[in-house]
Structures are given as C-alpha cells and as structure tokens.
Amino acid sequence: MAKFLCQHCGKIIEAPASTAGSKIPCPECRQMTLLLRAETPPAQKPKLAVPPITPPKGLSTEQVSGIAAQIISNVERVIVGKHEQVVLATAALLAEGHVLIEDVPGVAKTMLARALAQSAGCSFKRIQCTPDLLPSDVLGESSIDPETGRSEFHFGPIFSQFVLVDEINRASPRTQSALLEAMGESMVTVGKVTHPLEQPFIVIATQNPIEQEGTFALPEAQKDRFLIRMSLGYPSLQDEKQMCERFQLRHPIETLKAVTTPDRILACQQAVREVRVSPEVCDYILALVRATREHPALLLGASPRGSLGLFRLAQALAAIQGNDLVLAEQVKAIAPAVLSHRLLIRKEPEFRGTNLPTVMEEILGKTSAPPPPA
Numbered sequence: 458m459a460k461f462l463c464q465h466c467g468k469i470i471e472a473p474a475s476t477a478g479s480k481i482p483c484p485e486c487r488q489m490t491l492l493l494r495a496e497t498p499p500a501q502k503p504k505l506a507v508p509p510i511t512p513p514k515g516l517s518t519e520q521v522s523g524i525a526a527q528i529i530s531n532v533e534r535v536i537v538g539k540h541e542q543v544v545l546a547t548a549a550l551l552a553e554g555h556v557l558i559e560d561v562p563g564v565a566k567t568m569l570a571r572a573l574a575q576s577a578g579c580s581f582k583r584i585q586c587t588p589d590l591l592p593s594d595v596l597g598e599s600s601i602d603p604e605t606g607r608s609e610f611h612f613g614p615i616f617s618q619f620v621l622v623d624e625i626n627r628a629s630p631r632t633q634s635a636l637l638e639a640m641g642e643s644m645v646t647v648g649k650v651t652h653p654l655e656q657p658f659i660v661i662a663t664q665n666p667i668e669q670e671g672t673f674a675l676p677e678a679q680k681d682r683f684l685i686r687m688s689l690g691y692p693s694l695q696d697e698k699q700m701c702e703r704f705q706l707r708h709p710i711e712t713l714k715a716v717t718t719p720d721r722i723l724a725c726q727q728a729v730r731e732v733r734v735s736p737e738v739c740d741y742i743l744a745l746v747r748a749t750r751e752h753p754a755l756l757l758g759a760s761p762r763g764s765l766g767l768f769r770l771a772q773a774l775a776a777i778q779g780n781d782l783v784l785a786e787q788v789k790a791i792a793p794a795v796l797s798h799r800l801l802i803r804k805e806p807e808f809r810g811t812n813l814p815t816v817m818e819e820i821l822g823k824t825s826a827p828p829p830p831a
Contacts, residue, residue, distance in 0.1 A: 463490045516721075516728040522779040524725055525551065527716040528576045529777075535572040535709045536565055538696030539689055544777065545794060546573055546661075546687070550722065551729050552773035554684025554766060555640055555660040557625075557798060561667055564689045567621060570661040571710055574619035577722050578715035579657065582617035586628035588671065592635035596645050610647065615639050618655055618719060625662040626672040633679055636660065640682040657722045677757065677801070684766045685791075686798035725776070732772040734783045737827035741785050742767050745792055748820045749800055754808045755816065757801035767795045785826035793817045 459474040466486040480489045516524075525547055532543050546569060549556050558566045567583070574581035584595055597613035614620065615636070625633065639645050643654045662683070664675075680686075692700060703709060734742075743764060750758030770791050775783045797813045 463488075465490055515731065516724045518728065518732065518776050518779060518781050521551070521725045521728045521776040524717050524721060525777040528573070531576040531713065531716045532569070532572040535713060536569050536689075537700045537703065538692045539565075539569075542687055542689055543569070544774075545685060545791070548770055548773040548777055548791070549684050550577065550657065550659055551725050551776065552684060552766075552769040553657070553659075553726050554770065555682060556662070557680070557683040557686040558661065558663045558688065559666050559686055560663070560688040560690065562665060564691060566663040566689060567623060568710060569689070570619060570621040572713060573661075575710070575713045576716050577619075577657070578718045579618035579722070580655070581619045581621070582614035583621040583623060584614050586622060586624045586626075586632070588627060588629055588673075590628050590632050592632050595632060595635050596639075596647060599647065610650070610652075612652075615645060616652070616654060618657055618659070620658075620660045622660060622662040624664060626664040626669075626675055628673065630673055630676065633673065633675065637679065637682060657719060657726065677799075680798050681760055681762055683798065684770060685794040687794055729769070729773045729776050732775050732783060733781060734768065734772065735827075735830070738771075738783050738785055738788060739768070741824070741826055742771070742788055744824050745788070745820060746796070748824050749796060752816060752820060754802055754811045755800050756803045757799075759796045759799045763796055763799045767792060770795055782830065784829055786829070789821055789826060792821060 459472060459477065461470045461472055461477070462468075463470055463483040463486065465488045466483060468483065468485045470481075470483060470490070472481065478491070480491050482488065483490045528547050528550075529540075529543050532547070533540065536543055546556055550573065558569070560566055571581060584590075593613070595613050595615050597611050597616065599608050599610045601607070602609050622628075622636065639654060639658075640660050643656065643658050645652045645654065660683075664672075691697075746759045746764045746767065749755060749763075752758070767788065771783045771788045774787045774791060775781075778787070780787075793814070797817055800813055800816065802808060802811055802813065802816070
C-alpha cells in the first residue's frame with residue numbers, strides 16, 4: 458500500500474500503488490481527489506546540545522592573598538627591610554593605582570619598580586626625565602614611510618604595563634601633562650587616533666625631595682593622579698649589612714623570576730573590587746576626606762578621587778591580608794599614603810611650621826572609627 462495526500466482535507470489516504478494518478482473519493486471528506494504521493498518530509502537532524510556557557514569564576518580572597526604573598530616575597534629578595542613599603546606598592550598594583558616614590562637617591566626606588574614588574578610577569582619601560590624631554594619622547598610619534606607613503610605611529614615607552622618615570626619633576630610641565638590621559642584613562646590620544654594601553658597598567662614615578670634646582674614641581678592635577686605617595690628611607694644597619702652580603706656576587710634583580718602572570722594580576726584586581734566595605738567603614742572613609750576639606754590649616758583638601766582611592770586601596774589591603782571585609786584599622790593605616798600628597802597647607806603666619814604628617818595625625822585622631830564587626 459502507498460500513501461497519498463488528499464488535495465482537499467490534507468489527510469493521508471492509503472491505496473494500492475497502481476492507483477496513483479487516478480481519482481477516488483477521500484474516505485474523510487468524501488470528495489473526489491487525485492491520488493498524488495505524499496512527500497516524505499526530510500528527516501530532521503538531531504540538534505546539537507550545547508551546554509550553557511558559564512562565566513569563569515573569579516579568584517577568592519584567599520587566592521588573591523596567596524598571589525600577593527608570592528609577589529611580596531619575591532620583591533623582598535631585592536628590596537631588603539622595607540616590608541611595609543613593598544606591601545603598599547603591591548596593594549597599589551592590585552587597586553589599579555599609580556605610585557609616587559619621593560626619596561633621596563640610592564634607596565632602591567628604581568629597583569622596587571623593576572622587581573615588582575618582573576615578579577608580576579609584566580613588560581617594563583623606563584623614562585629618564587630631563588628638562589629637554591618632549592611629549593613625543595614619552596607617547597611616541599607618527600612618521601611617513603618613504604617607500605609606501607603611509608603614516609606609521611611609533612609607540613613610545615608609555616606603551617608598557619609597568620612604566621618607571623624617573624625624576625618626574627625634572628620633566629617640563631608640558632611633558633608632565635602628557636602623562637595625564639594615560640594615568641587617568643589608560644589610553645593615549647595622538648592626533649585624532651586614540652590608542653588603548655595594555656593592562657595591567659601602572660606608572661611608578663620617583664622624585665628627589667632634597668635637590669630642587671632645575672626642577673618643575675608637580676601640579677596638583679598631576680599629583681592627584683597618583684593613588685599613593687610613599688618613601689623608602691635609609692635601611693637599618695642590620696638590613697644594610699644583609700644587603701651587602703646578598704649583593705656580593707651579583708644583583709638579585711638579574712635572576713628574579715616571575716611568580717604570576719598579567720592575566721592573574723587582572724583577575725586579582727577584579728577580585729579586589731568585590732571585597733565588601735560596610736556602610737560604617739564607607740562613612741569613616743568619607744569622614745576622613747571631609748575632615749581634610751574642613752581643617753583650618755589646609756588650603757586644599759582631598760578630592761573625590763582621593764575618596765575613591767582610599768576606598769579601593771583599603772579593599773586591596775584587606776584582600777592581601779586575607780579578609781573579605783574592609784576594617785577601619787586598614788583604612789587608618791593607609792590614609793596618610795593616599796591623602797597627604799593631595800593636601801596643601803595655608804601660607805598664613807599662624808600656620809607656619811605646620812606639616813602634613815602632623816595634620817594627618819590630628820585628623821586621624823579626631824575622626825572616630827567604627828568598631829570592628831563582632
């Protein structure tokens with residue numbers, strides 16, 4: 458028996474194959490219909506079952522703490538006796554901020570930047586600032602290829618993940634301002650073209666606070682781009698002796714290996730953003746910043762960027778210490794490094810002799826911190 462399709466009701470009619478092309482009454486609708494073979498629908502291919510794509514899980518606080526501990530330990534093979542400063546620089550990296558190191562020559566400012574970059578497995582470039590340094594020497598410049606006639610952009614040293622700007626205050630204000638967009642938006646605009654910078658991106662700048670001849674003081678807009686300002690200071694006698702013994706045959710920076718990768722650093726930065734900050738601790742951060750704006754000895758208080766910087770660095774320090782929640786003690790410990798360089802003391806006679814460390818100590822003493830969680 459063959460299967461035919463009724464032209465009127467669409468029902469299937471079974472009849473001998475020899476009756477094909479003849480007309481018979483449809484058993485369903487009773488109308489005469491021409492027997493035409495029903496087309497067999499093509500077999501449907503089984504659909505490919507694709508499991509739903511789940512986003513990769515982020516790093517836990519314990520994992521961030523472990524990675525940070527490896528970086529800190531590795532950097533301390535080169536930087537001897539400066540544990541607090543190494544932790545602070547690592548926290549700034551995880552908080553996606555920039556670092557200003559203000560200290561006398563020869564205390565390992567450059568070595569700290571190099572050791573941190575090598576430990577993180579990131580690219581590193583150094584910019585030695587001089588008064589004749591041009592913005593194009595930092596950002597790069599376009600040139601015409603004589604063979605093709607096409608314009609080509611030659612990338613400057615700012616296109617690196619770790620950029621050391623040595624003696625930044627020796628560069629002219631014009632060259633200093635060339636760093637503003639890179640530090641603020643992680644991009645560089647040359648002409649009509651904007652070039653994104655490779656992530657993670659951090660600028661570590663140094664300056665000598667003693668020798669100020671032939672220098673250009675950083676404007677407030679430039680200093681505000683730095684998340685923290687720190688100094689290393691001279692090592693203790695025991696640390697300096699250990700340094701001499703350790704550096705006797707070769708400098709440890711020559712054999713320093715990476716302990717993580719840039720991708721892991723980016724994952725740590727994302728995990729830092731997820732560290733919880735309670736409303737009470739957030740209010741404490743804002744109260745400290747507000748106190749800098751209302752202090753009678755200060756002409757200029759911290760900006761909202763200072764509030765955000767204190768918030769983010771506190772998250773990073775909490776993650777490094779293995780905490781899922783930011784504590785007020787952590788905020789208090791990093792507040793001078795985040796806020797001091799954003800402040801200006803009045804020049805009136807009654808404030809002569811007042812210095813920023815004293816003002817910050819007074820603000821921290823008068824601003825009540827919330828109790829730790831039970």
